[in-house]
Amino acid sequence: MTSLQKKIDAEDTKIAMKSMFCDLVGRPEFSVADATMSDATEFIEFLINFCIENGVKLKNKELYKDFNIQHWIFCCLIHNKCAIDGTSKNVEKHHVANLVGMGRNRKKIDHLDSCFISLSAENITKKYIISAGNASRQSITLILLN
Numbered sequence: 001m002t003s004l005q006k007k008i009d010a011e012d013t014k015i016a017m018k019s020m021f022c023d024l025v026g027r028p029e030f031s032v033a034d035a036t037m038s039d040a041t042e043f044i045e046f047l048i049n050f051c052i053e054n055g056v057k058l059k060n061k062e063l064y065k066d067f068n069i070q071h072w073i074f075c076c077l078i079h080n081k082c083a084i085d086g087t088s089k090n091v092e093k094h095h096v097a098n099l100v101g102m103g104r105n106r107k108k109i110d111h112l113d114s115c116f117i118s119l120s121a122e123n124i125t126k127k128y129i130i131s132a133g134n135a136s137r138q139s140i141t142l143i144l145l146n
Contacts, residue, residue, distance in 0.1 A: 021046045045071050053079045055088065073117055082120035090121040 021043055022029055030039065045068065051058055052075040076083040082091050093116050 017047060017050070018043075020050075041068075044068075048072065049075045049079075052076060052081055052086070055086075057086075076118045077116060080118060082123055083117050084119060084123045087120045087122075091118050092121070092124075093118050094124070 018029065018032070024046065025042070032040065032043070035043065048058075048068075048071065050056070052072075073083045075081075076086075077093060079088075080091050080093075081088050
């Protein structure tokens with residue numbers, strides 16, 4: 001693929017994604033250069049959600065995670081992707097606050113008061129489970145599903 005073909009494909013993709021976003025939120029076409037901060041943020045969140053849902057690999061997902069970690073984790077929970085590496089293999093939703101076990105029966109507790117993160121089995125074994133108030137290898141914002 002030549003650099004010209006890549007540029008054309010990138011421009012076609014940009015136009016298609018902006019069109020999908022405008023159709024979804026019911027707004028007229030807009031210019032990214034002239035967008036307000038809130039409109040630009042909403043568009044970025046739409047793009048990230050699309051990428052997570054469709055398994056699109058991001059070159060620099062760490063940059064986006066720094067921008068809005070809660071939205072990243074929320075999208076990963078919704079689309080059953082690991083919040084650490086984006087994989088969809090062996091992913092489970094894990095209690096991070098108000099943990100299950102140790103006298104708390106999974107079938108009897110109210111899960112609306114719990115915080116969750118979706119993680120792959122591989123990342124669980126690497127001890128990425130974050131408990132509220134503990135220091136860990138990665139800093140994760142907790143998500144309530146209520």
